[in-house]
Amino acid sequence: MLELRxxxxxxxxxxxxxxxxxxxxxGTIHAIVGENGAGKSTAMRxxxxxxxxxxxxxxxxxxxxxxxxxxxAIAVGIGMVHQHFMxxxxxxxxxxxxxxxxxxxGIALDFxxxxxxxxxxxxxxxxxxxxxxxxxxxxxxxxxxxELLKALYRHARxxxxxxxxxxxxxxxxxxxxxxxxxxxxxGKTVVIITHKLTEVxxxxxxxxxxxxxxxxxxxxxxxxxAAELARLMVGREVLLRVEKTPAKTxxxxxxxxxxxxxxxxxxNSVKDVSFEVRKGEILGIAGVEGNGQTELMEALAGLLxxxxxxxxxxxxxxxxxxxxxxxxxxxxIAHIPEDRHRRGLLLEFDLAENSIxxxxxxxxxxxxxxxxxxxxxxxRRAVEIIEGxxxxxxxxxxxxxxxxxxxxxxxxxxxxxxxxxKLLLVSQPTRxxxxxxxxxxxxxxxxxxxxxxxxxxxxAELEEVTSLSDRLLIIHEGRIVGEVDPRVATIAEIGLLMTxxx
Amino acid sequence: xxxxxxxxxxxxxxxxxxxxxxxxxxxMFSERSGVINIALEGMMLAGAFAAASVTHxxxxxxxxxxxxxxxxLVIALIHAVACINYKADQVxxxxxxxxxxxxxxxxxxxxxxxxxGSTPQIPKENLIALxxxxxxxxxxxxxxxxxxxxxxxxxxxxxRSVGENPEAADAAGVRVAxxxxxxxxxxxxxxxxxxxxxxxxxxxxxxxxxxSGRGFIAxxxxxxxxxxxxxTMLACLLFGLTEAVxxxxxxxxxxxxxxxxPVQFIHMVPYLLTIIVLxxxxxxxxxPKAIGIPYQKER
Numbered sequence: 001m002l003e004l005r006x007x008x009x010x011x012x013x014x015x016x017x018x019x020x021x022x023x024x025x026x027g028t029i030h031a032i033v034g035e036n037g038a039g040k041s042t043a044m045r046x047x048x049x050x051x052x053x054x055x056x057x058x059x060x061x062x063x064x065x066x067x068x069x070x071x072x073a074i075a076v077g078i079g080m081v082h083q084h085f086m087x088x089x090x091x092x093x094x095x096x097x098x099x100x101x102x103x104x105x106g107i108a109l110d111f112x113x114x115x116x117x118x119x120x121x122x123x124x125x126x127x128x129x130x131x132x133x134x135x136x137x138x139x140x141x142x143x144x145x146x147e148l149l150k151a152l153y154r155h156a157r158x159x160x161x162x163x164x165x166x167x168x169x170x171x172x173x174x175x176x177x178x179x180x181x182x183x184x185x186x187g188k189t190v191v192i193i194t195h196k197l198t199e200v201x202x203x204x205x206x207x208x209x210x211x212x213x214x215x216x217x218x219x220x221x222x223x224x225x226a227a228e229l230a231r232l233m234v235g236r237e238v239l240l241r242v243e244k245t246p247a248k249t250x251x252x253x254x255x256x257x258x259x260x261x262x263x264x265x266x267x268n269s270v271k272d273v274s275f276e277v278r279k280g281e282i283l284g285i286a287g288v289e290g291n292g293q294t295e296l297m298e299a300l301a302g303l304l305x306x307x308x309x310x311x312x313x314x315x316x317x318x319x320x321x322x323x324x325x326x327x328x329x330x331x332x333i334a335h336i337p338e339d340r341h342r343r344g345l346l347l348e349f350d351l352a353e354n355s356i357x358x359x360x361x362x363x364x365x366x367x368x369x370x371x372x373x374x375x376x377x378x379x380r381r382a383v384e385i386i387e388g389x390x391x392x393x394x395x396x397x398x399x400x401x402x403x404x405x406x407x408x409x410x411x412x413x414x415x416x417x418x419x420x421x422k423l424l425l426v427s428q429p430t431r432x433x434x435x436x437x438x439x440x441x442x443x444x445x446x447x448x449x450x451x452x453x454x455x456x457x458x459x460a461e462l463e464e465v466t467s468l469s470d471r472l473l474i475i476h477e478g479r480i481v482g483e484v485d486p487r488v489a490t491i492a493e494i495g496l497l498m499t500x501x502x
Numbered sequence: 503x504x505x506x507x508x509x510x511x512x513x514x515x516x517x518x519x520x521x522x523x524x525x526x527x528x529x530m531f532s533e534r535s536g537v538i539n540i541a542l543e544g545m546m547l548a549g550a551f552a553a554a555s556v557t558h559x560x561x562x563x564x565x566x567x568x569x570x571x572x573x574x575l576v577i578a579l580i581h582a583v584a585c586i587n588y589k590a591d592q593v594x595x596x597x598x599x600x601x602x603x604x605x606x607x608x609x610x611x612x613x614x615x616x617x618x619g620s621t622p623q624i625p626k627e628n629l630i631a632l633x634x635x636x637x638x639x640x641x642x643x644x645x646x647x648x649x650x651x652x653x654x655x656x657x658x659x660x661x662r663s664v665g666e667n668p669e670a671a672d673a674a675g676v677r678v679a680x681x682x683x684x685x686x687x688x689x690x691x692x693x694x695x696x697x698x699x700x701x702x703x704x705x706x707x708x709x710x711x712x713x714s715g716r717g718f719i720a721x722x723x724x725x726x727x728x729x730x731x732x733x734t735m736l737a738c739l740l741f742g743l744t745e746a747v748x749x750x751x752x753x754x755x756x757x758x759x760x761x762x763x764p765v766q767f768i769h770m771v772p773y774l775l776t777i778i779v780l781x782x783x784x785x786x787x788x789x790p791k792a793i794g795i796p797y798q799k800e801r
Contacts, residue, residue, distance in 0.1 A: 050673070050799075071675040086670035088663045089791070099663050100674035102656035109656055150674065 001026035001158055001189045002047060002078070007056035009042055016042040017053070018213040024158070024206075029180060029190045031200040031221070034210035035233055035434035037404055040193045041083070043210070044160045048080040049073040060158075074101075079151025080160040085143050087135045094118060094131040097150045121152050125182055140167040140289075141176075148179070158189045165199055169288050170462060170495035177203050195233070195435070197226040209233055234436045244446045247470040250279035253423050253454035254300070259311035261295045261304060261478075269295040271478040272311070277423065282445065282455040284469030284486065286462060288498050292478035293458045294338060297427050300456070301335040302328040303343075315423060329358055332422035336412055336429060338458070344412045345400045352382035352396040355415050381418065389414035390440065406437040413441060417448060424448060427458045442468060462491055474498055511746050513634040516641070517704060518749075519742025521546065521696040521713075523641050525720035526727070526734050527648045528692025532578075534652065534729060535685025536665035536792040540596030541581050542693050543717025544603035548573040549697025551607035554621040554708035555614065563630045567698045574694020575687055577603065582686040586679050589796035604711055611708070619710030621701075629702055641735070649731040661685055665790035668797040678797050693717070715773065722776045728787045737779075744772045 002024040009017040017039045024030045032040045046053045049067040057064050060076045067073050073080070087096050094114050103117070104110030118131045127145040135143060144164065151159050165173045180190055180203060194200060200207055201221060209217035209232040217232045231237055254277040261270035270292045277283045287293055298304050300313060302325035313321045315331050329335075337343035345354050356365050356378050365381070367374035382396040389410040391403070400408060409429070416424065429445065430438040445468060449455050459465045465472060466486040474482045474497040482497045525542050532539035552573035557566030577599060584590040608619040615622055652658040663671040664681040672678050700716070701708045719741050727734030748771045757763055 048673075069675070070673050071677075074675050080673070082673065086667070086673040088666045088670050090666055090788075091659075091663065095659055095663075096670075096674075099659055099671065100676045102659060104656070106657075107655055109654055109659060154675075 001061065002191070003059040003062075004043060004047060005057050005059060007043060007046055007053045007058075009039075009046060009051060009053050015213050017046070019056070020210070020213070020215055022208050022215065023218075024189060024191055026189050027184060027187055028205040029184055029192060029203055031204035031207045032191060032193045032210065033195060033197070033200055033207060033229060033233060035195060035436070036406065036432055037212075037434075038210040038233070039213040040210050041162055042213075044080065044162060044191065044193055047073065048078055048160060050080075071100075074154050074156070077155060077157035078160065079154055079156025079158070081144070081147040081151060081162065081164060083162040083164075083166065085140075085147055087143055087146060089134075089136040091135060092131065093129055093133050093135065093138075093146050093149075096135060096146055097131070097153050101154050117153065118149060121149055125149075125152065125179060125186070127179065141169075141172040144168070144176070145179075156188070158191065159183065160191045160193070162193045163195075164192060165194065165196065167289065169499050170491055171499055173199070197229050200229065201226060211235060230435060234434070236436075242442045242446065242467040244468075245450070247281045247449065249281045249470070250452065252276040253279050253316065254456065255312075255314045256300070257312040257314075259296070259299065259309065259313060261292070261299050262308045262310075263295070269478050270299065273475075273478075273480050274311075275473060275480060277454040277456050279422075279454050280449060280452050281470040282449050282457055282468050284465035284472040285456070285458045285475050286465045286472055286494055286498060287458075287475035289460050291475050291498075293427065293475060295478075296475070297335070297338070297425055297456075297458055300425050301325060301333065301337075329419070332420070334416035334419055334421035334424045336416050336424070336426040338427035338431070340405070340408055340412055345408060347401040348399055350397050350399055351386065351391070351403075351411060352378050354400050354411060355382040355385050355396070355418075357415065359419060385411065385414035385418055389417075389444070405432040406434050409433050409441070410437060413444060417444065421448075421453055423454045423456070425456050428460060429457070430459075430461065430464060438464075462494060466491070466494065476500075511743075511750060514746035514749065515739060515743045516634045516638050517742075518745045519738045520637055520641060520703070521699050521716055522720045522723055522738035522741055523645065523735050524696035524699065525693045525717055526724045526738050527644060527731060528574075528689035528696070529721055529724045530648065530652075530689075530729060530731065530734060531661070531685045531692070532689035533685075533724065533793055534665045534790055535661050535682045536668060536790055536795065536797070537582070537585050537682055537686050538592040538596065538794045539581070539686065539689050540593055540721065541577065541599040541717075542689070542720055543713055543715065544596070544599040544601075545574045545577045545690050545693035546697035546700065546713045546717050547603040547607060547711070548577045549694030550701035550712060551610070551621070551697070551708045552694070553698030554624065554701040555610075557628060557702050558622055558624050558707075561628050563624075563628060563702055566702055567630075567695060570698030570701075571691045571694040574690040574692070574697065576690070578687050578690020578693075581690070582683050585686070585796065586682050589798070592794050592796075600717075607708065608710055621708040624702065624706045626706070629706060632703055645731050645735045652731060657684075662790070664797075665792055668792050672797075672799070682797075696720070719772065719776055722780050725787050725789070726779050729790060741772060741775065744775050748772060 004020055004022040007017050007020040020043050034040045045051045047058055049069045049072050052068060058067050065076050094111060097118055098114045102109050103113040115131055122128055127149055129142055129145045168176060183190060204221045207219045207221055208215055211233060257274050259270060259273045260268050263269050285293060299309055306322040309321055312319060320328055341347060359365055364377045365374060379396060386394045391407050391410045429441050457465060457468060469486045472484050472486040473480050476498060484494060525546055529539045529542050549570035553566040553570035556569035557563050581595055581599060584595045585592045611617050611619055611621055660676045660681050663676060664678050668678045700713055723737035723741055724734050727737040748768045751768050752765055753762060755763060
């Protein structure tokens with residue numbers, strides 16, 4: 001169906017694809033796996049005409065095609081669903097689906113005809129969605145269905161899906177997989193880009209493994225396993241499970257009582273939440289993204305206005321509900337934010353400057369009677385963090401922008417660990433981070449907990465929260481709806497709490 | 503007070519709103535495609551000057567209006583090339599165009615008419631006689647046409663998508679740069695007509711900087727009207743009404759001491775209203791999401 005032959009693509013000095021050969025057989029589900037930056041998305045974006053390859057050719061149904069724009073790709077029957085949905089939030093489902101391929105004449109858009117066609121496709125592939133709903137009011141799962149419909153509406157025979165399950169709940173993933181199987185039955189071909197090995201094994205027929213811009217393995221799914229795939233992806237043996245000893249917990253470090261957060265819009269994103277985090281334990285919070293986790297963490301880190309908060313936040317015995325971020329940091333609270341670009345780093349600043357954020361006004365960073373930054377001290381701190389957390393490239397003068405997501409994350413984690421926190425607030429610690437680095441970050445988090453720090457962990461990765469946490473709370477629509485023991489609870493059980501709320 | 507609120511006020515409101523509506527609807531095409539058009543003022547000045555000069559030279563006001571449209575188009579083309587091809591900052595480019603268009607007519611009128619910024623008076627028989635009814639009719643027609651184009655045609659769907667999320671539009675096979683070009687050029691044409699109306703509709707010659715900020719008021723109306731055609735037209739009518747009232751107020755409304763209010767103060771009213779409206783309503787008005795951001799494909 002689709003064949004990439006000797007595709008090479010450079011972005012500046014970076015070789016993103018190096019003579020990549022991928023063969024996708026018709027009527028199969030083909031997985032492309034690899035770490036971030038391995039070149040999987042680049043290769044598929046080339047197939048979809050989003051990028052132009054420097055060398056190599058694309059074959060569709062055995063014939064060479066010059067695919068320079070998405071327009072060309074659509075014309076030969078290739079559709080793509082991107083990791084970040086390509087939908088116009090303020091428009092309706094129908095408008096998004098027909099955009100660029102509108103029915104009717106040039107002067108009048110025939111929405112009636114579009115409706116009929118959309119309903120027919122939703123029936124055929126069991127993709128229920130209301131054509132008149134506005135995108136921003138839909139859940140991510142529904143938005144994904146719109147993306148699939150968009151491709152099907154354009155008569156795509158081959159669908160490329162870039163990390164399609166990253167935003168779904170466990171139940172939604174199951175449903176999504178049955179949709180993919182239905183598509184295969186109807187004769188469609190599916191390419192799924194992912195780095196989740198369990199999913200590869202669950203859904204695909206064949207696998208192509210990429211590393212550092214090259215294809216390093218072509219396998220039949222039936223004939224492989226997670227350990228082999230991980231080894232191919234990373235290039236060495238990887239420990240897939242978190243190893244930890246039982247927690248030795250002390251007194252409560254953080255206690256939250258009846259905390260509610262009011263948004264700018266006046267709605268409550270966190271509703272009457274109470275819990276404690278004890279010294280020496282990792283308390284996990286699981287939930288579908290957008291259920292108040294972000295606001296809860298920002299409230300605890302002191303990033304919201306006190307007027308938005310009601311209830312009480314205490315650290316040890318001090319009420320800090322109305323205190324700002326600086327005082328909270330001085331009390332030993334460290335924060336690893338979910339969005340490292342927005343909250344975690346100044347991308348244009350170099351690593352040395354980024355490594356002192358939060359302590360930039362204190363001794364020993366500020367010397368000479370509190371007036372000047374001490375460059376020597378800054379560099380020493382930066383080098384300690386870079387070496388201690390294996391940040392690469394190990395050059396404190398590089399701008400943070402130049403690092404990969406995983407290395408940016410290691411820098412932030414190193415910086416926050418460096419202040420010897422009593423309480424660590426950490427959100428999505430391994431989002432967009434490679435398997436090798438995930439293993440490293442997990443080990444560091446467990447190490448910090450073993451040294452007596454209280455850790456509050458929010459993650460959208462269920463496997464991550466269940467394997468790291470000593471206790472696990474489930475959040476749904478801003479409320480804590482249950483606590484489970486992560487050692488015994490099943491993924492299905494937790495998933496049900498996450499979506500239903502009870 | 504009855505002297506102010508009369509049927510004449512309605513006609514006057516329509517007359518004064520006309521250039522605002524034309525320019526604001528033009529601005530809508532540009533901004534809905536994602537390109538900020540602060541250059542409306544400059545495009546109007548270009549249209550006003552070209553219309554007056556050509557009407558004077560040819561003797562035919564219809565040719566003059568066409569010339570106004572063409573002038574607006576040329577200025578819009580400069581804006582489009584800078585903002586879309588060269589990804590220049592749209593506010594800076596627009597400001598540069600506005601400044602250029604204050605000087606350019608003055609320079610050209612010096613060359614053509616040996617004057618310092620004005621064109622010669624055009625005789626009455628060479629102007630289009632416009633009745634308020636006819637104008638009102640045309641305005642409603644243009645507003646409805648804009649609404650239809652924006653919401654009921656493939657063109658409008660693509661234009662809006664490009665202004666909201668150009669990546670999504672691109673992925674759906676819409677040519678982003680082309681749509682933005684069309685949006686900006688349309689704004690130039692409409693602003694050109696607006697300018698022509700000011701010089702050869704409301705007046706009979708071009709005078710230096712004669713739009714006096716109406717391009718910006720049109721922009722304010724566009725924001726106040728939430729980038730929607732009918733609301734924007736209504737916002738323009740509000741600004742037009744304010745201007746009409748201030749004209750009628752001159753010499754009529756007096757201070758308690760019996761003296762006239764200085765005319766300069768009365769002239770401030772429409773601009774003050776603009777500031778108040780923008781300060782008060784801008785929060786509730788949601789601009790196209792990708793406005794002001796050049797579209798870059800490979801990152």
